[in-house]
Amino acid sequence: xxxxxxxxxxxxxxxxxxxxxxxxxxxxxxxxxxxxxxxxxxxxxxxxxxxxxxxxxxxxxxxxxxxxxxxxxxxxxxxxxxxxxxxxxxxxxxxxxxxxxxxxxxxxxxxxxxxxxxxxxxxxxxxxxxxxxxxxxxxxxxxxxxxxxxxxxxxxxxxxxxxxxxxxxxxxxxxxxxxxxxxxxxxxxxxxxxxxxxxxxxxxxxxxxxxxxxxxxxxxxxxxxxxxxxxxxxxxxxxxxxxxxxxxxxxxxxxxxxxxxxxxxxxxxxxxxxxxxxxxxxxxxxxxxxxxxxxxxxxxxxxxxxxxxxxxxxxxxxxxxxxxxxxxxxxxxxxxxxxxxxxxxxxxxxxxxxxxxxxxxxxxxxxxxxxxxxxxxxxxxxxxxxxxxxxxxxxxxxxxxxxxxxxxxxxxxxxxxxxxxxxxxxxxxxxxxxxxxxxxxxxxxxxxxxxxxxxxxxxxxxxxxxxxxxxxxxxxxxxxxxxxxxxxxxxxxxxxxxxxxxxxxxxxx
Numbered sequence: 001x002x003x004x005x006x007x008x009x010x011x012x013x014x015x016x017x018x019x020x021x022x023x024x025x026x027x028x029x030x031x032x033x034x035x036x037x038x039x040x041x042x043x044x045x046x047x048x049x050x051x052x053x054x055x056x057x058x059x060x061x062x063x064x065x066x067x068x069x070x071x072x073x074x075x076x077x078x079x080x081x082x083x084x085x086x087x088x089x090x091x092x093x094x095x096x097x098x099x100x101x102x103x104x105x106x107x108x109x110x111x112x113x114x115x116x117x118x119x120x121x122x123x124x125x126x127x128x129x130x131x132x133x134x135x136x137x138x139x140x141x142x143x144x145x146x147x148x149x150x151x152x153x154x155x156x157x158x159x160x161x162x163x164x165x166x167x168x169x170x171x172x173x174x175x176x177x178x179x180x181x182x183x184x185x186x187x188x189x190x191x192x193x194x195x196x197x198x199x200x201x202x203x204x205x206x207x208x209x210x211x212x213x214x215x216x217x218x219x220x221x222x223x224x225x226x227x228x229x230x231x232x233x234x235x236x237x238x239x240x241x242x243x244x245x246x247x248x249x250x251x252x253x254x255x256x257x258x259x260x261x262x263x264x265x266x267x268x269x270x271x272x273x274x275x276x277x278x279x280x281x282x283x284x285x286x287x288x289x290x291x292x293x294x295x296x297x298x299x300x301x302x303x304x305x306x307x308x309x310x311x312x313x314x315x316x317x318x319x320x321x322x323x324x325x326x327x328x329x330x331x332x333x334x335x336x337x338x339x340x341x342x343x344x345x346x347x348x349x350x351x352x353x354x355x356x357x358x359x360x361x362x363x364x365x366x367x368x369x370x371x372x373x374x375x376x377x378x379x380x381x382x383x384x385x386x387x388x389x390x391x392x393x394x395x396x397x398x399x400x401x402x403x404x405x406x407x408x409x410x411x412x413x414x415x416x417x418x419x420x421x422x423x424x425x426x427x428x429x430x431x432x433x434x435x436x437x438x439x440x441x442x443x444x445x446x447x448x449x450x451x452x453x454x455x456x457x458x459x460x461x462x463x464x465x466x467x468x469x470x471x472x473x474x475x476x477x478x479x480x481x482x483x484x485x486x487x488x489x490x491x492x493x494x495x496x497x498x499x500x501x502x503x504x505x506x507x508x509x
Contacts, residue, residue, distance in 0.1 A: 123209035178208030183358030191367035200314030355382040425496030460488040
């Protein structure tokens with residue numbers, strides 16, 4: 001026998017598509033109790049939607065079912081469809097494919113037993129991570145148990161005992177996969193190349209199977225040492241570090257929640273700091289072998305499934321920077337390379353938080369309503385007070401030459417064996433002249449590093465320092481349309497005269 005169900009909503013009967021889409025799965029269960037066609041009264045605040053494309057998790061249903069007696073087929077079935085989420089917050093990890101979703105909704109409970117149904121069909125939600133709690137009247141609302149009905153895969157039912165009757169806000173949290181993000185930056189300098197506008201955007205991609213409307217987006221940057229944290233949790237519980245996959249996964253989720261809680265605590269403390277914007281607190285967390293921070297994006301955004309959303313995360317106007325030329329043949333090749341350098345600190349209008357990994361595109365304002373593309377470079381995670389360096393490539397207007405002027409051999413060491421005698425050690429002294437020519441219309445700073453292998457005595461009148469045990473480094477100021485000459489005498493010890501493998505700086509007498 002086929003049963004039909006009529007739905008009365010605000011005095012109207014609704015059949016057809018709305019019933020099939022919204023209550024189709026419920027009909028089979030109701031029909032078990034109904035011997036004849038019955039009418040289910042939906043409360044005035046219920047909504048019936050026929051949009052088959054609605055997100056699967058958007059359906060949370062509160063069902064209160066009471067049976068009159070063993071002989072009665074069924075009694076009243078109250079079906080309440082919740083309104084859309086009140087708020088939703090996404091905390092997305094960059095190093096792991098995992099996102100913590102925290103959403104709030106308003107549900108209506110009746111005194112006694114209530115059933116709350118949660119569905120994750122078609123999404124990448126981890127069902128073992130789903131948690132429920134009441135935000136108000138928590139002492140009067142008890143979550144008795146969680147049931148995963150076998151006849152309804154990708155569903156769970158919370159059995160709730162409530163001493164409170166009425167509407168109450170609740171929080172549902174869970175982990176999902178398929179959400180990721182990446183940063184990109186744009187630096188635009190003024191025509192004189194003295195200040196820049198530095199802007200950073202975050203692009204969030206959603207392939208989780210769920211749509212998140214008006215979501216607050218928070219990014220976790222850095223790495224969390226799972227081995228260290230899991231061992232710490234196991235020790236706290238007095239159990240050995242688990243090796244089974246299920247137990248390990250459970251502790252991993254606790255680690256992620258713990259890291260978010262720690263970052264939130266730091267962010268809340270940052271609100272009391274005048275240097276931190278109250279609307280978008282950013283926090284750094286350093287703990288043990290882990291280093292990570294939470295970056296909150298201003299405002300809310302709708303992140304649709306299968307789409308990407310680009311949001312501005314950093315903007316700095318008229319930030320000062322320096323230009324430096326570097327000659328490091330072992331690192332950049334035979335020509336000087338031009339760099340923009342500045343620091344992630346207050347002096348450069350940054351320093352509120354580290355900067356995540358991302359691609360930086362560099363432009364110069366031509367002064368004629370146009371931009372000139374200079375370079376692009378991938379930067380790594382930049383901590384607070386760390387340097388930011390952008391390689392713009394070789395510059396044809398700055399020329400470097402190294403000339404070996406004179407070489408002599410001296411201090412020979414002889415060795416004898418019987419009637420034989422030979423040289424087994426000597427020194428080789430070479431005079432070098434490095435010349436830097438600047439064809440630009442303003443002075444430049446030039447950094448020169450050269451590697452000298454072996455046991456070397458390095459002698460020069462220009463202040464020079466050691467970068468490492470075999471690399472000499474000097475910084476020179478080159479005038480506009482001028483040149484600088486940097487002479488040095490390099491003595492290399494060979495054979496028996498070589499006592500070590502390093503450079504010794506000597507003052508020229």
